[in-house]
Amino acid sequence: MSEQTNRTEKDVLTTGEVARICNVASRTVSKWFDSGQLKGYRIPGSKDRRIPMSNLLAFMKQHQIPMDGLMSGNPRLLVVDSDRASCETLRQVLVEQTRYEVRTVATAFEAGLECERFRPHVMLLDLHLSGGDAHAVLQMVRSSEELQMTRVIGVSNRITEGQAGQVAASGFDAVIRKPFTVRQIIEIVERSYSIAA
Numbered sequence: 632m633s634e635q636t637n638r639t640e641k642d643v644l645t646t647g648e649v650a651r652i653c654n655v656a657s658r659t660v661s662k663w664f665d666s667g668q669l670k671g672y673r674i675p676g677s678k679d680r681r682i683p684m685s686n687l688l689a690f691m692k693q694h695q696i697p698m699d700g701l702m703s704g705n706p707r708l709l710v711v712d713s714d715r716a717s718c719e720t721l722r723q724v725l726v727e728q729t730r731y732e733v734r735t736v737a738t739a740f741e742a743g744l745e746c747e748r749f750r751p752h753v754m755l756l757d758l759h760l761s762g763g764d765a766h767a768v769l770q771m772v773r774s775s776e777e778l779q780m781t782r783v784i785g786v787s788n789r790i791t792e793g794q795a796g797q798v799a800a801s802g803f804d805a806v807i808r809k810p811f812t813v814r815q816i817i818e819i820v821e822r823s824y825s826i827a828a
Contacts, residue, residue, distance in 0.1 A: 642777075643681045652687070653696050663690070685776040698780060706824045709751035710735040711742045711768065712786065713761040724813050731820065742768050751781055753823045755807075755816070758787040758798065769802055782823035786811075 644652070646660040649669075653660070663669035664680050669690045671682035691698060708731045712718045718735040725733050736745050739760055746754075754772065758765045765785065772778045785798050788809035795806040807819055 643683055644687060646680050646682070649682050649687055653691065688776055688779055692779075705730045705732050706753060706820060707732045707749055707751045708734075708820055709742070709745055709749055709754045711737075711739075711754060711760065711765075712757040713737050713759075714757075721813070721816070725816070728813065729817060729820075739764060739768050743771055746772060746775070746778055746781070750777060753820050754781055754783045755786050756783055756803075758785045758806075759789060766801070773802060784819055784823060 646657050646664065649660045650657040660669065660682075661680065664671055664682070669682060670686040671680055673680055690696075706729075708725065710718050710721060710733065712735070715735070715737050718737065722733045722735050725731050732749075734745055734749055734751075736742050742754075742756070745751075754768075756765050756768055760768070769783055772781050772783055782804040783802075785795075785803040785806040786809060787795075787798070787806065790798065790806070790808065795808060798806045804823055805819055807815060
């Protein structure tokens with residue numbers, strides 16, 4: 632029940648929530664809505680308006696409204712790695728040492744489902760994902776309106792510094808090589824989160 636509530640709150644916003652995100656008055660949001668500039672719907676039998684997150688993102692981009700208001704709450708981190716044991720260890724350490732919400736998955740398919748539900752701010756994506764293509768996951772994130780704020784960090788134990796630069800140039804926001812320390816992960820997440828904000 633609570634997961635559904637959280638999902639609804641992320642997917643659909645009230646005019647007050649949109650006003651806080653855009654740093655404007657609620658009546659300004661109502662004007663945007665009533666003039667048709669900001670797409671949404673009215674609650675049947677009520678004057679209350681609701682704006683889907685995808686519509687808000689498109690509106691903010693179109694009108695060059697800063698996205699920093701979207702980054703409220705704790706950073707959400709999704710770890711996508713076939714090595715479930717190391718994934719779980721990393722999750723436990725990060726939950727103990729940071730304020731992050733951390734989820735882990737082991738396949739490209741699970742990554743797609745979890746992105747839809749969790750809307751991560753930052754994704755650590757194993758470049759050598761078994762049973763799936765890391766670049767396909769990256770393209771899924773890049774093509775989704777709802778995931779425009781997600782920063783994707785490639786992770787690998789098989790690439791050189793030069794190859795890491797090539798991978799970053801192919802659309803990843805950054806690349807980190809294994810083995811890494813928890814401190815390195817925290818630094819790269821904080822840096823990525825502040826860029827997204």
